[in-house]
Amino acid sequence: MLKALDPLLHSELRLGVMSILLGVDEADFVFLRQETGATAGNLSVQIDKLQKAGYIAVEKTFRGKMPCTLCRITDEGIKAFEKYVEALRSYIDK
């Protein structure tokens, strides 16, 4: 009855990042930081985990002279997110 929850997505910050990326084609580090309110260190670590899992793609570029980390959700990430949401519903829908 209760479905297992993907531990990679069952994290407030990582879920927040995925949720944002689902709606925006791409987002940079600074934007994700603002939207989530996370510390830079925490965000850096969690972005890394999502990337290593293949849920997001990360591109390091420059905007002018400043470094800029761009994130995009992958197809695999979208699928994982949808599966996570479906599993969650076994907990929260009657």
Place this chain on the structure above:
Amino acid sequence: MLKALDPLLHSELRLGVMSILLGVDEADFVFLRQETGATAGNLSVQIDKLQKAGYIAVEKTFRGKMPCTLCRITDEGIKAFEKYVEALRSYIDK
């Protein structure tokens, strides 16, 4: 936009316990163990946390000669669960 998630409920096992208790008036330790698939130690610890938070009430009785730990969700627990679900929707609903 993204609402904070009550960390006490944002745990697979504790959320599972709450989800079960929402539907059943009361449930004992053994039943919760079967439904969640958790180890006894983990379940014991998480029940304790939910009780200390006031989200569930725990009554220690005997069924025949065997000890029996009964759990019920409290009004506070129901409210917290509903609030958690609403916060979650800020992540998973478009």
Place this chain on the structure above:
DNA sequence: AAATTTGGTTTATTTTATAAACTACTTTAT
């Protein structure tokens, strides 16, 4: 009566989340 099972709790270990400190560079003020 010894061995096993039941219903747990307590303690130790691993994992995860978070914060603090640091790096590398840029911009601004002096």
Place this chain on the structure above:
DNA sequence: ATAAAGTAGTTTATAAAATAAACCAAATTT
């Protein structure tokens, strides 16, 4: 030109959480 402050992060250390392993007391089975 240089010092001070800000930006965009990463790395490392610490705190918290989850989990498993070990244990306990009583009941049941052999």
